[in-house]
Amino acid sequence: MTNPSLHLLCPHCDATNRMPRARLNEGAKCGKCKRTLFVGQVLALTHANFHPHIAKSDIPVVVDFWAPWCGPCKMMAPLFEQAAAQLEPEVRLAKLNTEAEQGIANEFGIRSIPTLIIFKNGQEIARQSGAMDLSNLVRWVRNHMA
Numbered sequence: 001m002t003n004p005s006l007h008l009l010c011p012h013c014d015a016t017n018r019m020p021r022a023r024l025n026e027g028a029k030c031g032k033c034k035r036t037l038f039v040g041q042v043l044a045l046t047h048a049n050f051h052p053h054i055a056k057s058d059i060p061v062v063v064d065f066w067a068p069w070c071g072p073c074k075m076m077a078p079l080f081e082q083a084a085a086q087l088e089p090e091v092r093l094a095k096l097n098t099e100a101e102q103g104i105a106n107e108f109g110i111r112s113i114p115t116l117i118i119f120k121n122g123q124e125i126a127r128q129s130g131a132m133d134l135s136n137l138v139r140w141v142r143n144h145m146a
Helices: 050-056 071-087 102-107 134-145
Strands: 005-009 016-020 043-045 061-066 092-097 115-120 123-129
Touching: 005 050, 043 050, 050 061, 050 092, 061 071, 071 092, 071 134, 115 134, 123 134
Parallel strands: 043 092, 061 092
Antiparallel strands: 005 016, 061 115, 115 123
């Protein structure tokens, strides 16, 4: 049986929130900062919040490992934002700047960018290198959630 409650991290203050799974689509708000938990936007991760969001969230987190100088990363960024609007609240989309966070990039063996990794319960469940269009990106994520 699936756990009826979920732990979700706030994209604004990083606080852990617990909520019933059945109420995931009801505009949940953070118990600490009172802001909306799902905003349909990509969450920017840093050294300070990367591991908590990956390990403590009960919904899958898709991380785009990117760099500001990367042409394909720049081309895919608006599509990744659109995917966030389509996939939340079942999946959280986030990005990590590999130039600013080289230690995390090394930890996950990022050798080319963009690289997307889907994490579930703190574990990597899928990886894809290279830019994707919106339909392939959404399909790839949903296929790994099935």
